[in-house]
Amino acid sequence: MALWTGRWFTGFFTALIIIVTFLPVLLERRFRIHIPPELQLLAIGFVFASLFLGEVRDYYTRFWWWDIALHTSSGVLLGILGFLLVHIMNETERIEVHMKPGFVAFFAFLFALGVGALWEIFEFTMDTLFGMNMQKPMLGDPSGLTDTMWDLIVDALGALAISLLGWHYLRNPQQASFLERWIGTFVERNPRFFRK
Structure with missing residues (x-):
């Protein structure tokens, strides 16, 4: 929706969030490394908090x-x-x-x-x-x-x-x-x- 409405910055960061969210699964499949679910959730939560909440929702300046x-x-x-x-x-x-x-x-x-x-x-x-x-x-x-x-x-x-x-x-x-x-x-x- 962000790309459709021309909000390029939001679209870029949303796409980046989606890609980074799948990195643990890709690493697990590619290198046969099991990453504990707790660490995966922490990493996904960090990416969401920094990219989406921080950059897109402007939490860096709000808080x-x-x-x-x-x-x-x-x-x-x-x-x-x-x-x-x-x-x-x-x-x-x-x-x-x-x-x-x-x-x-x-x-x-x-x-x-x-x-x-x-x-x-x-x-x-x-x-x-x-x-x-x-x-x-x-x-x-x-x-x-x-x-x-x-x-x-x-x-x-x-x-x-x-x-x-x-x-x-x-x-x-x-x-x-x-x-x-x-x-x-x-x-x-x-x-x-x-x-x-």
Whole structure:
């Protein structure tokens, strides 16, 4: 309907939401990786909240805390992704790497923070080259620097929380929090990555 009525921005983001929503299913089929339903729902909820509610429904300007909440949750999601990536490398027999739990957690933290920094570079590039308003400058700071720094800070806090939970999981696999249960489900459903 958005494309039919000429609302190109809304149509583009709606199409992007639909495509991203199907990514977990496509990854599962293409690479035979089972992604726990809880993680799929979190990712889909994040995409919906950031693209549809944030950009299309303008929640970024309607609610001052919307960008902060989404960057915190992106730090959490990217921390989980980084943790699972290095955990797979650490456990698979095809790669001769044996990292300590502290390094696995540190990598997950840096992975999430690195992707968050790349996103901020993307926002800056889009604003500079195409005149978009992705950095959402705050009052008293038209440059967007304050927004960028707060985005990176809350990315780091979300990533730190997941890194600490992942480190705790590797040190005490018998005690399960929600993250440990998700990681355990991922390991159980994808045994080919974790054969020693």
